[in-house]
Amino acid sequence: MQTRDLSEHAVYRAGEGSEEVARELGLDPDDLVKLSSNENPHGPSPAAMTAISEAASEVHVYPKSAHSDLVAAIADQWEVAPAQVWLANGGDGALDYLSRALLDPGAAVLVPEPGFAYYGMSARYHHGQVRSYSLRTEDGFTQSADAVLDVYDGERIVYLTSPHNPTGTTVDLAAVERIAAETNEDTLVVVDEAYGEFAETPSAVRLVEGREGWDAREDIAVLRTFSKAYGLAGLRLGYAVVPEPWADAYTRVNTPFAASTVACRAGLAALDDREHVERTVESAVWAREYLDSELDARTHASEGNFVLAEVGDASAVASAAQRRGVIVRDCTSFGLPECIRISCGTRAETERAVSVLNEVLAG
Numbered sequence: 001m002q003t004r005d006l007s008e009h010a011v012y013r014a015g016e017g018s019e020e021v022a023r024e025l026g027l028d029p030d031d032l033v034k035l036s037s038n039e040n041p042h043g044p045s046p047a048a049m050t051a052i053s054e055a056a057s058e059v060h061v062y063p064k065s066a067h068s069d070l071v072a073a074i075a076d077q078w079e080v081a082p083a084q085v086w087l088a089n090g091g092d093g094a095l096d097y098l099s100r101a102l103l104d105p106g107a108a109v110l111v112p113e114p115g116f117a118y119y120g121m122s123a124r125y126h127h128g129q130v131r132s133y134s135l136r137t138e139d140g141f142t143q144s145a146d147a148v149l150d151v152y153d154g155e156r157i158v159y160l161t162s163p164h165n166p167t168g169t170t171v172d173l174a175a176v177e178r179i180a181a182e183t184n185e186d187t188l189v190v191v192d193e194a195y196g197e198f199a200e201t202p203s204a205v206r207l208v209e210g211r212e213g214w215d216a217r218e219d220i221a222v223l224r225t226f227s228k229a230y231g232l233a234g235l236r237l238g239y240a241v242v243p244e245p246w247a248d249a250y251t252r253v254n255t256p257f258a259a260s261t262v263a264c265r266a267g268l269a270a271l272d273d274r275e276h277v278e279r280t281v282e283s284a285v286w287a288r289e290y291l292d293s294e295l296d297a298r299t300h301a302s303e304g305n306f307v308l309a310e311v312g313d314a315s316a317v318a319s320a321a322q323r324r325g326v327i328v329r330d331c332t333s334f335g336l337p338e339c340i341r342i343s344c345g346t347r348a349e350t351e352r353a354v355s356v357l358n359e360v361l362a363g
């Protein structure tokens, strides 16, 4: 039997327990500024909240198993066939479906280092192996086709993250295409765009579909989520857009009801409220710039809703900030013990975080 390394799950508890922290500090939990999980500080669209309340009267019956309304709306948004949309319990759920569909026992995946932990966790839970490529350069982090191709050794899935968590870097579409073209035919390149709404870089869906001057490719998939720009992290709703040849594999790997009625209703309403997403992105861009210019630490240019900052002893800085009521992500678990990641908060939250962190950094 495959055993799980439970310590891996600790990364999912980073930033949890704010209420206990507040109690220990004698603070009102509402006074804590939690900028550790890249959530939307403005919450979901009001239309999504209404949809959630309205769906309450239906939760005694099972959802439509094909989740057809939401899947059709997502397919419409990307101009793909509904079968190419693999709806799941969050982006994490979609990663599990990809692992299940692609990984025979012992098959390997290639993941970025530093990078999002669940690529490797999901592969291991599906009896796969994990290898990594490095984003590190002399003066920071970049994502290049060379870094991937230099170490590629026939892995079944190659993960790219754009924007990348936690560095905020993106991969340009020419690099994605080159990686797909120069890897084996049966390697699927998965571009994780969990933070895609916040980026200038366009979505790799155009490579899957062959639009805007690109040839269509059958070896690229794209991951998206409602957890970030849509502010629905607690609902657990995400999906992969897969190329045509993989469309039918969904029915072999999905759980019978991949997303709840409540999640589907909220997702549908959220998709419709473009303005809420636009306001969220505007606010994140402001916070990114503010963090860049006002924090007394080296920051890395980010296209996500967070900024990576070099602060020396990240664990000490994060703890000291937490004692002052500001929770940021200590990136030691990403292999970056000198970095913290600060999510873009509201204006007030971001200003308070910067002021507290600057106080801590001044020692």
Ligand code: PMP
Pocket (backbone or CB within 6 Å): 038, 089, 090, 091, 092, 093, 116, 161, 164, 165, 192, 194, 224, 225, 226, 227, 233, 237, 238
């Ligand atoms: N990809 C990346 C890069 C992430 O940072 C996250 C969440 N932190 C996810 C995927 C998955 O998010 P979710 O399961 O909430 O959709």
